[in-house]
Amino acid sequence: MERLGAHGEASLAFAVQIPSPQSALEPAGRDAERIASLFPILFGGGAAIWLVVMGLTVYAVVLRDRRHQRDRTRRWVVGGGAFATTALLGLLLVRGLSAMPELLDPGAPGGPKIRVSGEQWWWRVRYELPDGASFELANELWLPRGRRMPLLLESPDVIHSFWLPSLGGKIDVIPGRVNRLGLEPTRTGTFTGVCAEYCGLSHARMLFHVVVVEPPAFEAWLAAQRADARAPAAVLAQRGHLLFQQHGCGACHAVRGTAARGAVGPDLTHVGGRVSVAAGTVANDVAGFEEWLARTEALKPGVHMPSFHMLSSEERNALATWLDGLQ
Ligand code: CUA
Numbered sequence: 001m002e003r004l005g006a007h008g009e010a011s012l013a014f015a016v017q018i019p020s021p022q023s024a025l026e027p028a029g030r031d032a033e034r035i036a037s038l039f040p041i042l043f044g045g046g047a048a049i050w051l052v053v054m055g056l057t058v059y060a061v062v063l064r065d066r067r068h069q070r071d072r073t074r075r076w077v078v079g080g081g082a083f084a085t086t087a088l089l090g091l092l093l094v095r096g097l098s099a100m101p102e103l104l105d106p107g108a109p110g111g112p113k114i115r116v117s118g119e120q121w122w123w124r125v126r127y128e129l130p131d132g133a134s135f136e137l138a139n140e141l142w143l144p145r146g147r148r149m150p151l152l153l154e155s156p157d158v159i160h161s162f163w164l165p166s167l168g169g170k171i172d173v174i175p176g177r178v179n180r181l182g183l184e185p186t187r188t189g190t191f192t193g194v195c196a197e198y199c200g201l202s203h204a205r206m207l208f209h210v211v212v213v214e215p216p217a218f219e220a221w222l223a224a225q226r227a228d229a230r231a232p233a234a235v236l237a238q239r240g241h242l243l244f245q246q247h248g249c250g251a252c253h254a255v256r257g258t259a260a261r262g263a264v265g266p267d268l269t270h271v272g273g274r275v276s277v278a279a280g281t282v283a284n285d286v287a288g289f290e291e292w293l294a295r296t297e298a299l300k301p302g303v304h305m306p307s308f309h310m311l312s313s314e315e316r317n318a319l320a321t322w323l324d325g326l327q
Contacts, residue, residue, distance in 0.1 A: 022165045022194065028187040028212070029167035030148075034099050041095065045088060056080060103169055106182045107148030112222065114141060115152045118160030118173035118195060121202035121300065122266060122279045127222065135226050136254070138266030139208045139279040143167075144218035148184040161197035164210060170196055185212040190275060201302030207280025228257025229269045229326050240322025243315055247308065255326065265305060272326040278303075289320035 027033040056076055110130060117124040125141055128134045143149050153162055155173045162181070163170040171181045195206035213221065232238050241258070244250065250260030256269040271277070274284055281299050282288035292299060293316050296307040311319065 024165040030184040031168035106150035136267035163196035164193035209275040240318040
């Protein structure tokens with residue numbers, strides 16, 4: 001796993017390995033399949049138009065001295081340029097628009113509702129369960145394979161864009177409105193998404209992961225996520241929890257089952273079990289948490305969380321051990 005440089009400015013490299021390439025041509029969901037099916041039409045259509053235009057160019061050059069043929073050539077140019085273009089673009093428009101109702105279908109009601117909030121520069125994810133319970137996590141969604149799940153997307157600050165090419169289309173996340181997106185995974189695995197709309201300094205550090213599992217594993221995950229954090233057994237982790245309280249981390253972060261109830265930053269109740277930390281900025285292990293605590297602002301320019309470089313390395317290690325243990 002690649003690590004970031006020791007000091008100074010943020011590196012462009014990500015410390016987190018991307019579990020799967022973000023390819024719209026390798027669909028793992030119904031919506032992505034529909035979008036991928038447009039590719040041969042666009043590519044084939046583009047290639048056909050290029051061939052026709054090149055053919056007409058050669059034809060025009062060959063016939064340039066035969067005056068009596070010029071009118072016929074002009075008719076080709078007008079017919080090809082105006083009529084053929086309008087007909088082709090019209091066909092593509094109909095094909096594209098006909099896919100839209102299905103892409104926006106939120107699925108059957110009754111299951112969990114997932115609210116995704118794009119914030120500078122992370123994704124707040126909230127699961128609202130049919131029995132009224134809810135929980136929050138960050139930069140990660142879990143979905144069951146074979147079931148259509150509705151996503152409600154919103155933003156409290158600027159425009160972001162939720163883009164998960166393996167599973168579905170791209171949708172803007174706009175302050176003051178709720179956009180809807182349905183996702184129906186067809187394969188299990190961990191997929192990577194990004195923010196696809198420039199939203200400020202750390203726009204490029206706004207990765208998220210989507211973990212697709214079989215439905216029973218999804219139900220087990222829901223049950224584990226709604227449970228409170230476990231109290232640490234080891235002395236080092238207990239010291240870390242104490243440091244978390246002493247340094248006022250709970251003013252911004254919530255850890256359910258403890259006194260920490262902050263709502264500004266990510267909920268950390270089960271942070272140790274996530275794919276990455278800080279929206280793909282560092283790896284989710286003790287070393288990753290230590291690095292994040294020491295060099296927060298260098299790793300993610302403009303981030304609202306201050307660096308905790310005043311902590312000694314032993315203190316950072318204790319805090320990181322506690323966070324890593326919040327599975
Ligand atoms: Cu959020 Cu770019």
